[in-house]
Amino acid sequence: MHINFKQKIALACAVLLITTLPAQAQLNIFACEPEYAALAKEIAGEEANIFSATTAKQDPHFVQARPSLISKMRRADVVICAGADLEIGWLPMLQMKSNNRDVQSTDKGLFLASDHVENLDVLVNVDRSMGDVHELGNPHVHLDPFRISSLAESFTTKLVQLDAKNAALYQQNLVSFSERWQVATSKWQQQAKPLQGVKVIAYHSSFKYLFEFLGMQQVGDLEPKPGLPPTSSHLLSVLDIAKQQQIKLVVYTTYQDEKAANWLQDKTDIVSLQLPYTVGGNDQSRDLFTLMDQHISMLLLASQQK
């Protein structure tokens, strides 16, 4: 009776195996976030299979290590993520469960963006009373064009190391990307001049690198401490800042709750603005170029209102 039951299980497993097909040969790239899927696409080209584990509507701090992601990671040749502990709640579990020896360490197929650029907000003495701060600094590095430029180079080096036979292709893609990116960066710098010195209130430090690039200044945060949701007492203190310093804008991402920003808008002359945090955050943000275009045009438009 037992043996029959076990045999049935074994048989069912065998059938499952036979009916499912093994992975094929193209480079499989697992990106933790859409911005890194977009970067990977620029360098690895259209032929690679690129998968983004999250969308612009998901907070990358709070992703579930769900079964579909385990099987995706099992098949990955390269895993590209923000790093600096942004994905600490789910990436280690996926690495452990995927049994994929190629993506366990940065010596091999794991690429953590924060390892390759200088991070803002690196704190010397960190403790949890400060909130969910990242010891390794702010991990939202993809919103600074200069850092993206150097990430493109580092990621190309990684791809060449992993897939030497297509080295020429990756190098060629890098050259093409870098040329277009450089032209675009100069354009953005020109466009962003009116934004210099503009003070904003934001939700979390999600746009810190963008503000740094644009010369804007984040003077308040809707979160009382990183990772903690807005509270009414904290919002009152933000309201004070907003009134004293004549702030024009409060920005938040597509995965953050709009309530706090809208509350601030209702109480003051502040314009509440939802910016696409990453590729796919709105219809126009289809890649890294259009994402930055969107950021600048939306910020310009909003800051010129009233």
Add this chain to the structure above:
Amino acid sequence: MKLSKITTAVVLGLAVVQVHAATDDINVSAIINVGYTEREDFQGIAGYGVDDHAAGLKNGFWTDHTEIAISAPIDDMFFGKLTMVLDEHEGETEVELEEAFIQTTAMPYDLSFRAGRFLSNVGYLNGKHAHTDSFADRPLVYRAFMNGHYYDDGARLSWLAPTDAYIELGTEVFKGATMPAYSDGDGIGSHSLFVKTGGDFDESHSWQLGASYIGFKNDEEFCSSHDHSEDEHEPHALEDEHGEVFGACDFSGDKDYYIVDATWKWAPNGNYKYQNFTLSAEYFFVEEKGELHHEDDHEEHVNVFEDEHHHDELDAEHSGYYVSGVYQFTPNWAAGLRYSEIDFEEPYSDGFKPAVSTAMLEYRHSHFSTVRLQYSQEKSVEDFTDDQITLQFNMALGAHGAHQF
């Protein structure tokens, strides 16, 4: 003896904290899980043989499952983890080694091997640490059949299918010396098989299904629970005039569990921060074949110097399940409901089905701190209802580890 164990744990913990300062690869975390419970004394679960671990939360203040965990990659091939748990057993606080295992991270053919002491991966809850649960205690079916959770010394081999769909197969063998297993500890005392699969319906909905088998070869002679050698023969059941009650160690023979589990998680657009809902259920089918040691303890025999001892043939089938739903409705607040019921065959019960209904409300100040208020109505023995109220503080210090789905 117990004190020296605690001292060792503390010294070890401190030593590792110092190592942590030197290298970033070692994760040290502590879970402080303390609380207060108002309840009646535990009376057992029908007449089924269970020990103190199946009681659930202790009356009064408790510090159960407060733990220190240390984990790190050992090299490019191995990962290691050590978990020490503070637990109370019969009024004494003890440090238990709950996990001490190594696992491969780079084996070929999609295989993964684990050896040492660890939680069996059968079912949905068993492989998870109790502090990650959404309720202050384990569901009744886990308490009765798994002694809360089953961990043991052994080895596991698992394989992840090279497919788009997630399919994991695994098998485990254990020494079989911790409840609900009781064998002599020489050789293999329990073995398991499991298959897990899962995927996404769409961006907002994900699911997981599992089917497991675990079999124990039990011998009453070698029974000891959670490494305790104290007398386990004290039965936990109301002693009325019909009192057919069995101790935790009165069974000899084969005990086979077949477990099916299903989990569904929802979050709008897959964004779990603001709102999410988890529905999970597990069903246990248990076969017991062997002998049951029976000590007659009818009222009229209580004062007899030697109780009547005999062994009855046993061929019984039991089943049990729990269903739980937890809704996190803001980043700070979540509420949950759970129901668990067991259907025992004779001789443990003649038609009475033990059941527990639970409701909880929790406040999470941050990702690391949870304060939970829980109410349970426990009907685990006939003609007795226990209303339990618990206030629990569950907090994490140090590296916050990744959680399983």
